[in-house]
Amino acid sequence: METAATQFAAPYRENAIGLDDIDAVLRLYRLKVFRFILVSLRDREAAENLTQDCFFKAYQTRGRFRKDCSIETWLMHIAVNLVRDYARNRRIQFWRRTSLAGSPAETIESWLPDGQRSPEMCAQFKQQMEAVWAAAATLPERQRTVFLLRFVEDMELLEIAAATGMKEGTVKVHLFRALRTVRERVGTPT
Amino acid sequence: MNQHLTQDQIAEWFAGERRREVLDHLRHCAQCSDEIANFEKTLWQFRGSVREWSSEQFNPATQIQIASGPKFSLFRPAWWAAATLAVALLVGVSLNHSWRKSEPIPQSSTADAVLLEQVDEQISRTVPAPMAPLMELVSYDGKTDQAETGQ
Numbered sequence: 001m002e003t004a005a006t007q008f009a010a011p012y013r014e015n016a017i018g019l020d021d022i023d024a025v026l027r028l029y030r031l032k033v034f035r036f037i038l039v040s041l042r043d044r045e046a047a048e049n050l051t052q053d054c055f056f057k058a059y060q061t062r063g064r065f066r067k068d069c070s071i072e073t074w075l076m077h078i079a080v081n082l083v084r085d086y087a088r089n090r091r092i093q094f095w096r097r098t099s100l101a102g103s104p105a106e107t108i109e110s111w112l113p114d115g116q117r118s119p120e121m122c123a124q125f126k127q128q129m130e131a132v133w134a135a136a137a138t139l140p141e142r143q144r145t146v147f148l149l150r151f152v153e154d155m156e157l158l159e160i161a162a163a164t165g166m167k168e169g170t171v172k173v174h175l176f177r178a179l180r181t182v183r184e185r186v187g188t189p190t
Numbered sequence: 191m192n193q194h195l196t197q198d199q200i201a202e203w204f205a206g207e208r209r210r211e212v213l214d215h216l217r218h219c220a221q222c223s224d225e226i227a228n229f230e231k232t233l234w235q236f237r238g239s240v241r242e243w244s245s246e247q248f249n250p251a252t253q254i255q256i257a258s259g260p261k262f263s264l265f266r267p268a269w270w271a272a273a274t275l276a277v278a279l280l281v282g283v284s285l286n287h288s289w290r291k292s293e294p295i296p297q298s299s300t301a302d303a304v305l306l307e308q309v310d311e312q313i314s315r316t317v318p319a320p321m322a323p324l325m326e327l328v329s330y331d332g333k334t335d336q337a338e339t340g341q
Contacts, residue, residue: 026254030254034244034247035241035245035248038244038247039240044247047247048249048252051254056255103243104236104239104240104243104244125235128232128235128236132232132233132236133236151233151236151237152236152237152241157205172205175201175204175205176198176201176202176205179204179205180197180201183197183200183229186229186232
């Protein structure tokens, strides 16, 4: 049986490039940063703006980058802080409407293997995806961040700890709680 | 381990922890093994669909300006709110200013004249008939007094 360790293990990442080479950094990590912000906030316009802010901040503060983590983790650390600040500010923006087209469940047919593309299978997968998507939305901010970093961005617990500024044990607790909630909401698929 | 895996043990598994007793249990318990495999599949599908979807939402043509700072976006609500507030303040201040200018300011000399008129009116009002002889004796400029004393 294929285990979670093999499926979600983050590959070893070497800091071959520096933050001075911002074009290369953008090329490598822009989509990843955008994706994390987009899935966290579910607002495309905000995700684009905060992605811009993230790279700008990383470039401006590159002198403080101590290289005790990868550039990717450093960028995700900035992104996590930006998302947290934005979400807090948005609480009072009750008039704001998010700009979002569709949900991930709608893409299911385009990437499923051919053998699993029957209408019944697609409907079942879509239902599950919508359940996970909805469950993730109800998670408290920290649990959601940890859940997304782990299961969408494939980050290890130590990397998540560095990106969120939490201790590894705290990350684990948030991840446990998030998993319990998501499993309860999704139910056990057959 | 005779019982099935607990929620915490399953959560630990997905967090990446591999305990020996859990591994042993999974080798012999088809139910727990299936449960883990199914949820693992769900998470894998979730990751795949989120990645696919966010790639569709991603617009690589959007310019990222690093050297000159974050780009000014006309679509940021904060900018619009700030601009609206500034315009409202300016309009409010100018309207208030012009209103105050157009309001007539009473001149102090005019006010004095009005007051004097009122005083005169009080003084020169007609007295009741029984008091009339007394009024003849009273003179404000002193002429009557002089006439009576014969000076």
